[in-house]
Amino acid sequence: MSSTAAEAGMGEISPDLIVDAMFACRKTAAIKAAIELDLFTLIGDGGTAESLAVATNAAERGVRILCDYLVVNGFLTKTGHQYALTPSSRAFLDRHSPAYMGSAIEFLAAPEILKQVLDDPTSYVRNGGSIGLANMSPDNPVWVKFARGMGSFTGGSAVSLAAEMANLPVPPKRILDIAAGHGRFGIEMAKTFPSAEIVAVDWNSVLQLAKHNAWEFGVSERYKAIPGSAFDVDWGTDYDLILLANFLHHFDMETCAGLLGKTRASLSRDGHVVAVEFVPNDDLVSPPFAAAFSWEMLANTPKGEAYTKKDLTEMARRAGFQDARVKPLPPSPASVIFFE
Amino acid sequence: MSSTAAEAGMGEISPDLIVDAMFACRKTAAIKAAIELDLFTLIGDGGTAESLAVATNAAERGVRILCDYLVVNGFLTKTGHQYALTPSSRAFLDRHSPAYMGSAIEFLAAPEILKQVLDDPTSYVRNGGSIGLANMSPDNPVWVKFARGMGSFTGGSAVSLAAEMANLPVPPKRILDIAAGHGRFGIEMAKTFPSAEIVAVDWNSVLQLAKHNAWEFGVSERYKAIPGSAFDVDWGTDYDLILLANFLHHFDMETCAGLLGKTRASLSRDGHVVAVEFVPNDDLVSPPFAAAFSWEMLANTPKGEAYTKKDLTEMARRAGFQDARVKPLPPSPASVIFFE
Numbered sequence: 001m002s003s004t005a006a007e008a009g010m011g012e013i014s015p016d017l018i019v020d021a022m023f024a025c026r027k028t029a030a031i032k033a034a035i036e037l038d039l040f041t042l043i044g045d046g047g048t049a050e051s052l053a054v055a056t057n058a059a060e061r062g063v064r065i066l067c068d069y070l071v072v073n074g075f076l077t078k079t080g081h082q083y084a085l086t087p088s089s090r091a092f093l094d095r096h097s098p099a100y101m102g103s104a105i106e107f108l109a110a111p112e113i114l115k116q117v118l119d120d121p122t123s124y125v126r127n128g129g130s131i132g133l134a135n136m137s138p139d140n141p142v143w144v145k146f147a148r149g150m151g152s153f154t155g156g157s158a159v160s161l162a163a164e165m166a167n168l169p170v171p172p173k174r175i176l177d178i179a180a181g182h183g184r185f186g187i188e189m190a191k192t193f194p195s196a197e198i199v200a201v202d203w204n205s206v207l208q209l210a211k212h213n214a215w216e217f218g219v220s221e222r223y224k225a226i227p228g229s230a231f232d233v234d235w236g237t238d239y240d241l242i243l244l245a246n247f248l249h250h251f252d253m254e255t256c257a258g259l260l261g262k263t264r265a266s267l268s269r270d271g272h273v274v275a276v277e278f279v280p281n282d283d284l285v286s287p288p289f290a291a292a293f294s295w296e297m298l299a300n301t302p303k304g305e306a307y308t309k310k311d312l313t314e315m316a317r318r319a320g321f322q323d324a325r326v327k328p329l330p331p332s333p334a335s336v337i338f339f340e
Numbered sequence: 341m342s343s344t345a346a347e348a349g350m351g352e353i354s355p356d357l358i359v360d361a362m363f364a365c366r367k368t369a370a371i372k373a374a375i376e377l378d379l380f381t382l383i384g385d386g387g388t389a390e391s392l393a394v395a396t397n398a399a400e401r402g403v404r405i406l407c408d409y410l411v412v413n414g415f416l417t418k419t420g421h422q423y424a425l426t427p428s429s430r431a432f433l434d435r436h437s438p439a440y441m442g443s444a445i446e447f448l449a450a451p452e453i454l455k456q457v458l459d460d461p462t463s464y465v466r467n468g469g470s471i472g473l474a475n476m477s478p479d480n481p482v483w484v485k486f487a488r489g490m491g492s493f494t495g496g497s498a499v500s501l502a503a504e505m506a507n508l509p510v511p512p513k514r515i516l517d518i519a520a521g522h523g524r525f526g527i528e529m530a531k532t533f534p535s536a537e538i539v540a541v542d543w544n545s546v547l548q549l550a551k552h553n554a555w556e557f558g559v560s561e562r563y564k565a566i567p568g569s570a571f572d573v574d575w576g577t578d579y580d581l582i583l584l585a586n587f588l589h590h591f592d593m594e595t596c597a598g599l600l601g602k603t604r605a606s607l608s609r610d611g612h613v614v615a616v617e618f619v620p621n622d623d624l625v626s627p628p629f630a631a632a633f634s635w636e637m638l639a640n641t642p643k644g645e646a647y648t649k650k651d652l653t654e655m656a657r658r659a660g661f662q663d664a665r666v667k668p669l670p671p672s673p674a675s676v677i678f679f680e
Contacts, residue, residue: 013427015441017414019629021371022448024364025457026635031361033461059468062638064624065645066465069635071625074357078625087353101355108362114458117365119451121373125406128399284404285411285418289359295366295409298402305405 032109035102040093048081107149117299132301139203147209151182160329162188172240178230183210185245190219199224238268244275252303260319273339278306289333372449375442380433388421447489457639472641479543487549491522500669502528512580518570523550525585530559539564578608584615592643600659615677618646629673
């Protein structure tokens with residue numbers, strides 16, 4: 001998650017990591033405010049607290065203190081009174097950049113998510129999970145925030161997955177995208193396979209956004225939507241490719257195996273089921289992002305977690321597959337899983 | 341705040357810092373849960389998820405995921421299924437350690453503080469400050485949390501300050517501790533000057549704790565408490581030493597100058613006024629903790645911030661002093677300020 005972890009083994013005694021963790025929420029607050037004010041885009045080729053206060057219609061004092069904090073934490077540089085973007089901030093936080101990922105904050109720091117994560121973390125450790133927003137109500141509005149915000153975050157792995165699928169011996173014609181969210185995974189498939197039809201399953205409110213995105217990417221005439229829960233809905237049969245992108249980690253092994261069984265029963269003769277997941281090593285503490293992701297699921301779901309290759313293989317077998325093959329999708333922290 | 345900032349200038353393009361900031365709240369949640377469960381103390385010389393689940397009366401799954409997350413973030417090590425403390429976690433998070441600072445989480449991640457920091461960070465940037473809990477009501481219960489939690493956090497600078505004061509040419513007899521909080525600053529003075537009397541000013545509920553701490557440190561017979569606001573209360577005159585520890589940063593320049601004027605008028609002929617503050621350099625972006633502290637004050641006060649040497653000098657002059665002399669108190673990020 002953070003490079004600071006690397007220092008841990010070194011044995012130098014310092015409260016720095018602890019202080020950093022205790023204050024860490026302030027960093028989320030700062031990046032959220034900066035993104036909401038579109039500060040990174042406005043800085044562009046440079047700006048002062050004074051000019052940025054005018055541009056954001058905010059108090060100069062507030063902008064100055066925020067910008068200085070962003071310098072301390074490595075998101076901006078400062079020369080005299082002039083702030084500038086770091087190369088990484090320019091790539092990922094300037095709205096004009098194709099790799100812009102600022103919108104992810106809308107989901108990752110949504111009030112209902114932060115409430116769930118921070119209100120009583122001890123209780124979800126004690127209980128081994130939380131009630132989970134998504135599980136409290138069907139069609140929870142938080143998934144619209146997910147779909148709106150996280151396309152930029154997982155767009156990279158959607159592109160990588162489509163490139164990976166281009167290697168299939170026979171191009172898929174019918175593709176099912178389960179829990180489509182922003183729709184990017186299915187949409188990239190539609191772009192890669194120009195004669196394929198995409199069927200997207202998700203809550204109705206989310207599908208409106210997925211359909212809009214399909215329209216924006218010019219694939220809407222091949223994009224069909226089936227509203228409802230992936231567990232209950234009848235999505236039909238004869239799919240050449242079924243996608244489960246960032247979905248399995250929300251559920252326990254048994255639920256995942258059941259869902260995989262349902263996908264297996266919906267395949268065409270040479271069809272494939274592939275998932276996108278963060279897959280930790282067997283030690284459960286590496287690589288950092290994938291391993292840390294289980295904590296995210298502990299906070300936000302009743303029984304979800306990031307599954308290892310061993311877990312995924314067991315899941316596959318319970319669903320009637322032979323195996324689960326895992327292949328990383330760098331530079332994203334995600335992997336593609338082939339259920340075979 | 342974090343060593344990751346050091347990478348910023350290097351120009352390597354990566355979303356890592358951004359992802360880290362967006363997820364940073366999860367780190368605060370984890371350290372809070374671990375401290376509340378007293379996990380670090382219980383790990384002691386080692387433990388497994390299974391043994392720690394029994395010891396904490398928590399779900400093994402929850403403990404395992406929390407511990408793995410703490411390994412990823414550098415607070416624990418893992419060998420096989422066995423978790424162990426890092427040297428820093430042993431020093432600062434094991435309740436048996438004299439440098440234990442876990443209790444700080446009670447204030448730093450108090451629900452009312454997190455709400456203020458996270459609910460709408462854009463609004464306090466826009467407004468150049470927040471309403472501020474402390475300013476919403478006199479005698480706010482959050483200050484009891486501060487006093488309970490932060491003694492361990494600022495205890496180090498209290499000891500350093502007392503050592504510094506031991507150099508005074510004439511040992512002070514009457515010492516005023518303004519906004520005493522946990523009382524540690526005054527108490528360390530009482531220990532250093534065995535014939536001095538300490539007068540502590542703070543809200544009544546906070547003073548109960550300060551008095552309890554004075555009793556624990558064996559100085560209660562020389563410890564007097566005056567309840568009320570530092571701005572309104574009549575604390576008397578003829579003080580040889582007046583302490584303003586971690587107080588000025590809550591207020592604007594004018595308010596600070598007014599308060600300093602009030603302290604100056606209460607001094608004995610050779611009396612001294614000293615403050616403890618986080619003092620950023622003139623660039624306002626170094627050193628990291630002091631510079632980042634202004635963001636904390638933007639979120640939590642209407643007009644507070646971390647003051648530079650230049651600011652403190654102006655404050656001193658407005659209050660009728662000649663100068664403000666700043667001397668760092670390593671290893672803490674605080675400095676002592678002599679108003680002279």
